[in-house]
Amino acid sequence: MTKPKQIIFATGNKGKLAEVKKIFEGTEYEIISLYELGDVPEIIEDGNTFEANSFIKAKAIYDIHKKPVIADDSGLEIEQLDGRPGVYAARYAGENCTYDDNNRKVISELEEFHEPHKARFVCCAVYYDGQNKEVSFGYLPGKIINEFRGQNGFGYDPIFVPEGFKQTLSEMNIEEKNKMSHRAEAFNELKEKIISGHL
Numbered sequence: 001m002t003k004p005k006q007i008i009f010a011t012g013n014k015g016k017l018a019e020v021k022k023i024f025e026g027t028e029y030e031i032i033s034l035y036e037l038g039d040v041p042e043i044i045e046d047g048n049t050f051e052a053n054s055f056i057k058a059k060a061i062y063d064i065h066k067k068p069v070i071a072d073d074s075g076l077e078i079e080q081l082d083g084r085p086g087v088y089a090a091r092y093a094g095e096n097c098t099y100d101d102n103n104r105k106v107i108s109e110l111e112e113f114h115e116p117h118k119a120r121f122v123c124c125a126v127y128y129d130g131q132n133k134e135v136s137f138g139y140l141p142g143k144i145i146n147e148f149r150g151q152n153g154f155g156y157d158p159i160f161v162p163e164g165f166k167q168t169l170s171e172m173n174i175e176e177k178n179k180m181s182h183r184a185e186a187f188n189e190l191k192e193k194i195i196s197g198h199l
């Protein structure tokens with residue numbers, strides 16, 4: 001059996017990790033997490049765009065390990081909130097806030113607006129190996145509801161219903177989410193480029 005080729009996923013988010021590991025299942029690539037490497041450094045994401053922040057993460061981890069890296073910067077854009085939380089989705093309710101805090105803040109900010117609360121998830125996935133850099137985007141349109149539903153996933157999944165569906169992302173399993181998600185779209189495109197030897 002040939003040894004799998006290893007790519008490090010520069011994330012501290014275990015929800016993202018589970019989704020992306022699944023996307024690379026069945027390929028000759030093995031996605032190694034920072035947890036498996038025993039070092040999950042705090043990376044300052046001070047870019048203003050998804051693309052800038054995803055590259056900051058990829059480069060920071062490449063500089064430590066000198067191996068091919070993938071990273072993702074993602075967020076939620078809500079139309080009635082002028083695109084907020086956007087790139088600030090992770091800490092929308094403040095430093096050290098929980099996912100529940102963020103969801104409650106979004107629901108309370110939307111109270112004054114009529115339904116539907118149209119929104120979309122955005123994901124920028126990047127590959128970097130010290131020489132080649134490749135970027136792919138993915139989007140998932142849908143709406144925010146004003147209650148929490150479901151137990152799966154992470155982040156805003158319990159209050160997000162994808163367009164054309166009745167369940168929230170938290171009421172779906174990883175396979176179902178990976179059939180449509182912003183992250184799956186971005187990483188499937190990146191995976192094709194990696195597999196085809198383009199990178």
Ligand code: ITT
Nearest residue numbers: 011012013072073074075076089090154155156157
């Ligand atoms: P890393 O930077 O370590 O990868 P993070 O959670 O801080 O992890 P981001 O900076 O990219 O990641 O912030 C993304 C935030 O956007 C995430 O914490 C969620 O709040 C939200 N988000 C992104 N994708 C999501 C998804 O698929 N489902 C629910 N929420 C999501």
